[in-house]
Amino acid sequence: MAEPAATPAAEPVLEVIGITKRFPGVLANNDIHFTLTRGQIHCMLGENGAGKTTLMNIIYGLYQPDAGEIRMNGRPVMIHSANDAIRLGIGMVHQHFMLVPQLTVTENIILGNEVTQGPFLDRRKAAAQILALSERFGLEIDPEARVGELPVGARQRVEIVKALYRQASILILDEPTAVLTPQEAEDLFKVMHALVEQGVSIVFITHKLKEVLAVADQITVLRNGEVAGVVAPEEASEASLAALMVGRAVILQVEKAAAHPGEPVLSVEELRVTDERGHTAVNGISFEARAGEILGVAGVQGNGQTELVRAITGLMHPLSGRILIAGQDVSTATPRQITELGVAHIPEDREADGLVKPYPVVDNIILNSYYRPPFARGIVMNEAEAVKQATEVVERFDVRTPSIYAEVGTLSGGNKQKIIAGREFSRPIKLLVAAQPTRGLDVGSIEFIHKQIVAQRDQGVAVLLVSAELDEIMALSDRIAVMYRGQIIDVLPAAQADRETLGLLMAGVHPAQD
Amino acid sequence: MAEITAETHQSQPRQPSPGRMPRNWSEIGSRLVPGLAVVTAMIFGAVFMVAAATDWAAARAAFSADGVGGFISEVRPGIGRAGIAYGALFEGAAGLGYVNPSSIRAETFYVTLLPLGERSLVFIPRNLIDTIVRTIPFILAGLAVALGFKCGLFNIGAEGQLYAGGLLAALIGFHPAFRGLPSLIHIPLAVAAGIAGGLLWGAIPGFLKARTGAHEVINTIMMNYIAIRLADWLIKSREPVIMLDTTASVPRTPFVAQSAMYPYLANTSLHFGLFVALAAVWLVWWFLYRTTLGFEIRTVGANPSAARYAGMSVSRSVVLAMALSGGLAGLAGAGEVLGVQHNLSPGFFAGVGFDSIAIALLAKTNPFAVVPAALLWGGLINGAGLMQVRADLSIDVVKIIQAFIVMFIAADQIVRALWRIRARRRGEEVVFARGWS
Ligand SMILES: Nc1ncnc2c1ncn2[C@@H]1O[C@H](COP(=O)(O)OP(=O)(O)OP(=O)(O)O)[C@@H](O)[C@H]1O
Ligand SMILES: [Mg+2]
Numbered sequence: 001m002a003e004p005a006a007t008p009a010a011e012p013v014l015e016v017i018g019i020t021k022r023f024p025g026v027l028a029n030n031d032i033h034f035t036l037t038r039g040q041i042h043c044m045l046g047e048n049g050a051g052k053t054t055l056m057n058i059i060y061g062l063y064q065p066d067a068g069e070i071r072m073n074g075r076p077v078m079i080h081s082a083n084d085a086i087r088l089g090i091g092m093v094h095q096h097f098m099l100v101p102q103l104t105v106t107e108n109i110i111l112g113n114e115v116t117q118g119p120f121l122d123r124r125k126a127a128a129q130i131l132a133l134s135e136r137f138g139l140e141i142d143p144e145a146r147v148g149e150l151p152v153g154a155r156q157r158v159e160i161v162k163a164l165y166r167q168a169s170i171l172i173l174d175e176p177t178a179v180l181t182p183q184e185a186e187d188l189f190k191v192m193h194a195l196v197e198q199g200v201s202i203v204f205i206t207h208k209l210k211e212v213l214a215v216a217d218q219i220t221v222l223r224n225g226e227v228a229g230v231v232a233p234e235e236a237s238e239a240s241l242a243a244l245m246v247g248r249a250v251i252l253q254v255e256k257a258a259a260h261p262g263e264p265v266l267s268v269e270e271l272r273v274t275d276e277r278g279h280t281a282v283n284g285i286s287f288e289a290r291a292g293e294i295l296g297v298a299g300v301q302g303n304g305q306t307e308l309v310r311a312i313t314g315l316m317h318p319l320s321g322r323i324l325i326a327g328q329d330v331s332t333a334t335p336r337q338i339t340e341l342g343v344a345h346i347p348e349d350r351e352a353d354g355l356v357k358p359y360p361v362v363d364n365i366i367l368n369s370y371y372r373p374p375f376a377r378g379i380v381m382n383e384a385e386a387v388k389q390a391t392e393v394v395e396r397f398d399v400r401t402p403s404i405y406a407e408v409g410t411l412s413g414g415n416k417q418k419i420i421a422g423r424e425f426s427r428p429i430k431l432l433v434a435a436q437p438t439r440g441l442d443v444g445s446i447e448f449i450h451k452q453i454v455a456q457r458d459q460g461v462a463v464l465l466v467s468a469e470l471d472e473i474m475a476l477s478d479r480i481a482v483m484y485r486g487q488i489i490d491v492l493p494a495a496q497a498d499r500e501t502l503g504l505l506m507a508g509v510h511p512a513q514d
Numbered sequence: 515m516a517e518i519t520a521e522t523h524q525s526q527p528r529q530p531s532p533g534r535m536p537r538n539w540s541e542i543g544s545r546l547v548p549g550l551a552v553v554t555a556m557i558f559g560a561v562f563m564v565a566a567a568t569d570w571a572a573a574r575a576a577f578s579a580d581g582v583g584g585f586i587s588e589v590r591p592g593i594g595r596a597g598i599a600y601g602a603l604f605e606g607a608a609g610l611g612y613v614n615p616s617s618i619r620a621e622t623f624y625v626t627l628l629p630l631g632e633r634s635l636v637f638i639p640r641n642l643i644d645t646i647v648r649t650i651p652f653i654l655a656g657l658a659v660a661l662g663f664k665c666g667l668f669n670i671g672a673e674g675q676l677y678a679g680g681l682l683a684a685l686i687g688f689h690p691a692f693r694g695l696p697s698l699i700h701i702p703l704a705v706a707a708g709i710a711g712g713l714l715w716g717a718i719p720g721f722l723k724a725r726t727g728a729h730e731v732i733n734t735i736m737m738n739y740i741a742i743r744l745a746d747w748l749i750k751s752r753e754p755v756i757m758l759d760t761t762a763s764v765p766r767t768p769f770v771a772q773s774a775m776y777p778y779l780a781n782t783s784l785h786f787g788l789f790v791a792l793a794a795v796w797l798v799w800w801f802l803y804r805t806t807l808g809f810e811i812r813t814v815g816a817n818p819s820a821a822r823y824a825g826m827s828v829s830r831s832v833v834l835a836m837a838l839s840g841g842l843a844g845l846a847g848a849g850e851v852l853g854v855q856h857n858l859s860p861g862f863f864a865g866v867g868f869d870s871i872a873i874a875l876l877a878k879t880n881p882f883a884v885v886p887a888a889l890l891w892g893g894l895i896n897g898a899g900l901m902q903v904r905a906d907l908s909i910d911v912v913k914i915i916q917a918f919i920v921m922f923i924a925a926d927q928i929v930r931a932l933w934r935i936r937a938r939r940r941g942e943e944v945v946f947a948r949g950w951s
Contacts, residue, residue, distance in 0.1 A: 293769075353823040356816045368825055376806050
């Protein structure tokens with residue numbers, strides 16, 4: 001195990017000494033030591049459920065450790081609440097957004113820290129301060145915009161400005177890039193470098209090894225709640241990091257044989273869909289997905305992919321056009337009818353659509369098959385069958401949970417996704433619609449989900465894979481459709497698709513046209 | 515409130531403690547919050563009684579004359595009175611009292627449990643039975659509101675649904691067309707009518723919500739007004755006479771036929787409705803946790819977009835939950851008419867429907883927990899009379915205690931702070947119903 005390779009001049013601003021945290025049935029953090037030095041970008045890596053978020057929540061005062069000590073600038077500190085953390089200059093951008101969508105950017109940022117003039121909010125002063133901050137660090141935001149209407153990348157900037165507004169000198173970013181486009185991620189890295197130059201120290205959590213190697217000054221890898229290693233990026237490679245995280249060699253490449261496409265399972269004809277606000281999101285799309293092939297849909301997020309998926313799965317009704325699944329017109333079918341045709345759906349927003357967080361694992365596993373045998377006869381449910389199924393899925397998909405009765409909300413992101421995948425893959429299907437299936441997953445889990453998707457394909461399932469990760473699209477797809485502004489501007493065989501071509505297409509540039 | 519969290523952190527030895535078995539007070543305490551809310555409310559109630567019973571001018575004078583001792587001697591009678599009040603409240607509610615048996619009215623049956631000289635520990639079964647009788651409608655109406663909460667719906671309309679159920683049950687009970695039916699048919703018929711009335715009264719706002727998105731809080735309130743006014747008119751109208759008993763001195767419906775009355779247990783006022791209520795508790799639990807329809811209702815309540823994703827019909831669940839919720843309240847109304855009053859008068863249910871909201875909250879929407887919550891309510895109301903007599907306190911003291919309970923349940927952070935239970939972690943908070951958007 002490598003020793004912390006801190007440069008001699010670096011002064012530690014935050015030291016975590018022997019932190020241990022136990023949840024019912026899980027040892028989330030076990031005697032963790034961790035040092036953050038001034039102006040450092042410290043990457044925290046680890047499998048899903050390794051305990052990264054838990055450790056950060058402890059530093060941010062949201063959880064109390066069972067044992068251990070936190071020191072700032074060499075002095076032990078007691079952090080009993082987020083307020084304490086903020087007072088000590090710690091800011092955190094959570095894995096899930098914590099902003100109030102109904103309020104404006106300014107209101108969100110000053111919430112809990114209001115600038116007042118007499119009894120009134122001094123909005124103008126606050127807005128000026130926020131603008132100054134955003135200019136200083138190159139964080140583009142509009143103080144008057146309503147947060148609910150901002151794209152994710154902008155929301156994240158708001159969260160960062162919020163932390164800076166409260167004068168954070170230590171910034172914790174918990175998987176900020178999971179929801180960002182590659183371009184937005186690049187912008188974020190620029191901001192991070194600007195922050196570091198001005199003396200802010202950053203803890204950066206991500207599952208993307210490329211990013212780690214690109215931005216980290218130091219890397220701490222957690223495994224099963226323990227520190228598995230502390231390495232400098234110069235000494236590390238993607239493969240070595242992956243191995244350190246998972247404890248075995250990980251195959252980062254997807255192994256798959258050539259596809260044998262059969263009959264079309266999904267046909268979309270001249271589809272038009274409007275988004276929730278009534279704007280045209282899908283603007284006349286036609287394509288086919290065949291049995292035994294993976295059709296990747298690439299594109300910068302927000303180009304109509306979400307609405308396309310929602311229309312195909314019955315969660316939105318198209319404005320015009322047709323959707324055929326296995327020869328049946330499902331343009332106005334309900335989600336239930338579509339599921340019963342043999343369609344599996346891994347939804348883009350797993351927290352909002354795919355899971356019921358207060359439910360135990362077992363209820364989430366039968367979430368869309370609860371009404372049919374063997375899980376129910378008539379209206380009476382058969383608990384034993386559900387338990388059997390859940391036990392099987394948890395076992396087969398290696399879901400790390402204290403039991404099948406644990407609340408899904410307490411599981412780590414990757415394990416939540418495994419529950420969804422396990423649920424969708426354990427019934428016979430003809431079509432798999434997978435939207436961002438590996439968002440927020442660790443390399444081991446990604447490997448696993450990818451294998452499962454390829455296995456489904458090999459069994460003759462048609463797969464529609466929507467992903468913002470170009471690497472994922474290129475690794476899995478047999479054909480790639482690129483969406484831009486609600487239209488498919490090209491479909492290419494995977495063999496002809498390289499990063500550059502796809503990148504241009506995603507930006508709306510069609511090389512063949514000029 | 516940051517210091518609440520301090521104790522576990524500072525007083526624990528700083529070592530990993532692998533098998534620290536009994537989770538800390540915070541974890542145990544979290545489960546006790548409803549109970550602690552009740553205890554806290556009782557303590558607050560006592561403080562209130564002492565404050566009301568003390569002559570503060572005299573207390574201040576005594577304080578300046580004799581210091582703390584003087585002050586205490588002025589306050590002590592108030593404390594004694596609060597003690598008497600709670601003793602009487604408990605005696606009236608549970609039938610257990612520490613009294614001089616000769617003070618018990620001659621016709622009242624009692625059992626001496628422990629003769630202790632002049633005063634004895636006695637049990638007066640009648641008080642307990644009256645409490646149980648009062649508890650019955652609270653169980654059913656509390657279940658009604660709890661069922662709504664399970665679907666994320668705030669049914670404020672139990673009051674109106676009680677009237678709707680009570681009216682129809684009374685109608686079937688007294689109407690000449692149904693006279694002469696055997697009890698075995700007449701009672702179920704009247705009960706079914708009561709359920710149907712409440713069902714309809716709940717289904718309408720449910721339907722409006724599912725179809726138009728109109729918020730159920732607004733519409734159940736409207737339905738309350740309609741039901742209360744409708745009952746008023748149906749019962750009071752003399753021209754034409756609709757449901758009025760013209761021979762009675764007060765406005766009320768005629769008495770229901772003997773054949774429509776709930777049977778009584780032995781010679782007591784305890785009626786068949788108790789079994790109906792307990793059966794309903796089990797049935798509601800079974801429905802919610804063992805049937806597909808209940809699973810749908812709970813899923814819609816917990817996460818409507820996941821419900822839609824899973825192929826459930828959100829609007830169907832909303833209508834069903836509101837209808838069943840109303841049906842339960844209607845059943846409560848029918849029970850009061852067929853089991854207690856045997857007729858219906860305009861203000862009969864005043865407040866029962868609203869108290870049932872408090873009961874559902876106190877039970878944290880758990881069907882089984884509704885029983886003790888309802889029993890507490892029945893006890894408080896039934897014991898209030900004796901308390902008023904013995905301690906010479908207004909019956910409103912009980913209302914104040916009830917209000918404190920509701921407040922502490924709604925704002926359980928207060929209880930947690932007082933009892934040093936660590937704040938909820940994010941995501942742990944119970945969402946009963948969703949807001950307006
Ligand atoms: N509030 C909680 N109650 C119970 N268990 C919890 C709670 N929070 C986390 N855990 C458990 O602690 C372990 C560590 O979770 P944590 O969220 O820290 O993982 P993570 O490293 O952030 O994973 P991911 O990369 O998926 O976000 C998991 O097994 C999780 O189930
Ligand atoms: Mg995490």
